[in-house]
Amino acid sequence: MKKITLFLFIVFSQAIFSSTKITETEKLTATCKVWGFLKYYHPFVAGGKTNWDEQLLEKLPKIEKAQTKEEFSLILENWIDELGPVKEIAPIPEPKDVKFFDKNFDLSWINNDKVFSKKLSKKLKFIEENRFQGKQFYVEGSEHVENVNLINERYDDPNFEDKNSKLRMIFMYWNVVEYFFPFKYLMRQKWDETLMQTLPAVIKAENYTDFYTAMKKMVSKIDDSHTEFFMYKSSIGEGNGRFFPAKGKIIDEKIVVTEIVGDSVAEAYNIKIGDVITKINDKTIKELISENRDLICASNEAAYLDKLVRIVLVNTNDNVKVEFLKDGKYETKDMIWFDYHESHRNEFKKGVMKKKDKFKLLDDNIGYVDMGIIKSRNIPAMIEALKNTKAIVLDMRNYPLGTFREISNFLNSQEKEFAIYTRPYYEYPGKFIWDGSTKSGSENKDNYKGKVIVLLNEKSVSQSEWTAMCFQAAGNTTIIGSQTAGADGNVSQFDFKGFHTLFSGIGVYYPDGRETQRIGIIPDIEVKPTIKGIKEGKDEVLDRALVFIETGK
Template sequence: MQKITLFLLLVFSHTIFSQTKITETEKLAATCKVWGFLKYYHPKVANGDFNWDNQLLEVLPKIDKAQTKEEFSLVIENWIDSLGEVPSIAPITPATAVEYFDKNFDLSWINTNKLFSKKLSKKLQFIEVNRFQGVQFYIDGAEHVGNVTLKNESYLNPDFNDTNSKLRMLFMYWNLIEYFFPYKYQMGEKWETVLEKAVPNVIIAKDASSFFTAMRKVVSKLDDSHVEFVTYQSSSNSNIKTYFPADGKIIDEKIVVTEILGDSLAQADDIKIGDVITKVNDKSIKEYIAENRDLICASNEASYLDKLVKVILMNNLDTVKVEFLKDGKYAIKIMTWFDYHDSHRNEFKKGAQKKKDKFKVLENNIGYVDMGIIKTRHIPDMIEMLKPTKAIIFDMRNYPNGTYEEISKFLNPQEKQFAIYTRPDLSYPGRYRWSGGSSSGFENKDNYKGKVIVLLNEKSVSQSEWTAMCFQTAGNTTIIGSQTAGADGNVSHFDYKGFHTLFSGIGVYYPDKRQTQRIGIVPDIEVKPTILGIQQGKDEVLDRALLFVETGK
């Protein structure tokens, strides 16, 4: 009798366990994954035979009613069956020359998700094996480049009063990253964890502002300095932006003024290079650093702080309270900031700056090139002037103008490969292929024989980093400065009615497959500006480069 009772208890407990209720977030996260997988893998869905957004909106009420794993799996199974039979095809074998990069690729959830029945997992496995092999309906890849673009997507804002409408946009974006962001494997937080945290935030968002804040928090987790998330502002006065009349850099949890953007505006409040800002509207710079981490996307800390400066020095108010630190004493100024746009700010900036030289010869026969100004048409004159120098300093603490090829021909004695790439395989979404590379230089016995020095910092992003990789092949190149932005690769842009966003579209690596994303270009000699150095008008990075030319160390 005791054995029978024990047996019945075991059966009963097993039944209760198997019928345990599942949470709303678990259901929705799993549905998001299935919906995205079918979108790019199911032959009929990926071909555009269904309105896939409507399909999601129709299935979500059924998902909402499912209370157990069995009920959830049955809803998904019936949904898949309603799409029609998936024909069994011959095994898909990649070309022998294809080398996959699989750090991003992971469909293990098909077998491990605790909400899936064995039958459901087998259905999804079968679809993977017999996946769509035509032209994708929802995604496209630029020829020869590889970064993806959206097509046939709904770009309209969600209905902020409709939970399922909001979830549709979250699911669309999450799966875009899941399958087509080349650096997903480098995120600091697992992408599926980001989804689980985002679902409840999106559900409770009641208006555009709260919804886009929730989405901004999702986007920030890409840890990619290329990423921006810009919402389109209305014409109301509450959205007018005002600006501090100078730019700055965060050092030791303070903002140091590094550049005057409008001389007349700065003079009105006696703002000078080297001034130290400790608070804006009674909030310390340290507090700004802490509270914006989930709202700004950056590959590393150096890039994050650089982006944060723009946030702190921009406001919605005309009158702003700013605390300064000078000679050990704190002083508060009530400043008037102005609502001039970026185009106007550039005009102010031009008026505040002295004209810069594209290239010049410094003391001791050392050449200097400002890579942010010089253009291809200037290279012949640059070569003629700087070829006799003993060293050339290429200042790339800026964004170059596509001059890498002509300069590398001058620097390199022969053609050398400096970068290789990973690009998405649209026939197997989520997988990436090693695909081609870039070379520079040519057989040139008359190449530059002096030292080559490249100056970099957190403002060196994308083309700056890629160009630095190119110049490193010269063999006599030394990188001096600090960590770069760590965002390499062509950018993929996505424009919606309510917001615009972008991310690094292809993977960029050194020829030996060392990564550059998040790490950036590692300096041979690390130098960071100091508050005192800025106040004294020094360029400590350039000074260190000049010392290296003379001493070799």
């Protein structure tokens, strides 16, 4: 009798535990993925024949009640069935003359047996193989470049008292990145893990600031220097704060003043180029570096520090306590920071804004070009003035004004390919294809024969990096400076009701397939400014370029 009782207990226990428990985060992560997948793959949804947001809001209460994998999967199975039958068109022929770039593509989650039944996985796989073919209802490619644009999306603010309203917005944004951000494969943290980390914070968010702070932390994990996140109703004061009267650079966990932008304010507080800031409102620069990591999106450390210094030199309060290190002694100043326009208006009246040379001749017959201010109409004069120099320094520690073609025609003796691209493939969302290339230069026997030096640093981003690639194709170019921002290619922008954000929209590579994303343009000679050099008024990067021109080393 005891044996029979034990046997029945074991059978009964197995029956009870054969259903797999599933957590709320697991359910919501899986729901986000399925909802996004169907949005771009199911013919009925991707074709725009249903209000997909409303359907999500209707299903989420049912999903919340599901306790097991089986219950959860059944809800999703029925949801798919309710959409109507998917016509079998597989195998879908691959287009001719198209080369796929698949590093970004991953639908392996479809077979996750921890959260999906075999029947559900089979349904999802069938939809992939018989996916929507036609013009996508929710996304389209930008003209010429083909990076993603959102269309027919709801941009209303979430209801913070309604958990599902908040989830809808996160689901929508996460899937845009999942399927259409070209460098997802280069993120330090898997995008799936970012979603799982974000969901609990979104659910807990009780107001606008909490919600968008949670979202900002998610966006920071994209690891793309193009990516910014602006909250229209933010209490943080981005773009609306009070400004320190100078620009700075973080060196050795300190902020060094590099440029005075409000002379009268700087003069009142005796602030000079080379001054070292060690604390702002009692927080060390090291502490500020640490506590902002989850709020700033950057491809690499150099770009992160550059973005950070711009943020910490803005404050929502008029009065800011700043600690300086001067001559080995710490000195604290209670400063009044001013509105940006206010602090600059006086400087314009005084006429103290210095006029910069677009190009000039340095000592020893060396040409210098400021790529941040020279325009196409200035190039003929620049060429005439500098064509007989022994070297030209192209200073691109800034953002150039589209002069790459005219300058590369001057530098190159023949036409050369310098960049190739990937773009989203909307017929198979998540996949990218190699699509086109760009060439620089032209047949020119009178091309420039001297040395070409390009100066770069963390402020060299996007067009700066792409232009550097263009100039490298000349063959006589040397890159001097430090790591660039590591974000190239056209930008996809998303303007929601509550926020504005963007990310790199296409992939940019050297002709041999080497990446520039996150890495940036690697200098041939690495030089970084020092606190001592800045204090002494030196341009150590330019000085190193002049040494190289003279010695070849």
